[in-house]
Amino acid sequence: MFKPTRRAVAFSMLAFLAACGKPPSKFKAYNGPAVTQVVVNKGDRKMYLLHGTTVLKSYDVGLGNVPVGHKQFEGDGKTPEGVYFIDRFNPRSRYHLSVGVSYPNEHDAALANALGRHAGGDIFIHGRGPDGNRFAQKNRDWTAGCIAVKDEEIEEVYAMLRPGVPIVINP
Template identity: 85%
Template sequence: MLALLAACGKPPSKFKSYNGPAVTQIVVNKGDRRMYLLHNQTVLKSYNIGLGNQPLGHKQFEGDGKTPEGVYFIDRFNPRSRYHLSVGVSYPNPNDAQLAEALGRRAGGDIFIHGWGPEGKRLAPKNRDWTAGCIALKDDEIEEVYAMVRGGIPIVINP
């Protein structure tokens, strides 16, 4: 009984488990503000998303507020993200870096799929596209994604 009472005061963990089909690809359709987790051709989950605060067009350089477009890979996980949890996207690729350099700018980096966290809870209800170029989900949704996704899988970000 004492253990049961002690467990009642403990907040639920943000780290979920998943034992379904492997996610083999992530597809983001920026125009529809949708993200899909796929197992081969089967959609396992889909989410409404927010984007960078300048949602139209491909990210060209650091600070432009755009979400990149193209094929990237999941390359890191941040369990201590200020946006609840976050999953890294391998932007910039060599083409992105070359484009930014041609513009006399830095390509930037730190593009993530992440939760809202405190900042998003304040900004997202007023403006769906509030990030600096990342892909934003509600906190409970990033918990699912964080559990389902593995490093190295491709993420295709379409206009």
């Protein structure tokens, strides 16, 4: 009858643990050309990451739950239109990962103020996360005004972008 030694048992346990491995990280590395601009075409539901005039990556996107028109105030469900900048990164987003957009600018704040409202904020490019996956199954445009991509796609976007990169959001 075979009786395993302590060494054989320990080696087997180490091999088993190594085979299990760690789950893949959501933080990816990117070593390609710098992204110099992000362009979102709301009508086409497309986002492009550019280096100069070269498209590095393109993504299908979901928008605010009222996808037509420029965001005017907090709670209107619209995604802003205009020129903004990437201004922050949230590694603990409830939507997997998120990259901040500098909305509102001075013009946006003045417009909301003229309407007697608050412009809002917290506009991001983000993944879906568990909540977003449920919403996206029912409606492509499900956010409160953000730009949504799949979780594996936001991992690429998060790695490729840097603060200060302009984002142009077209109707």
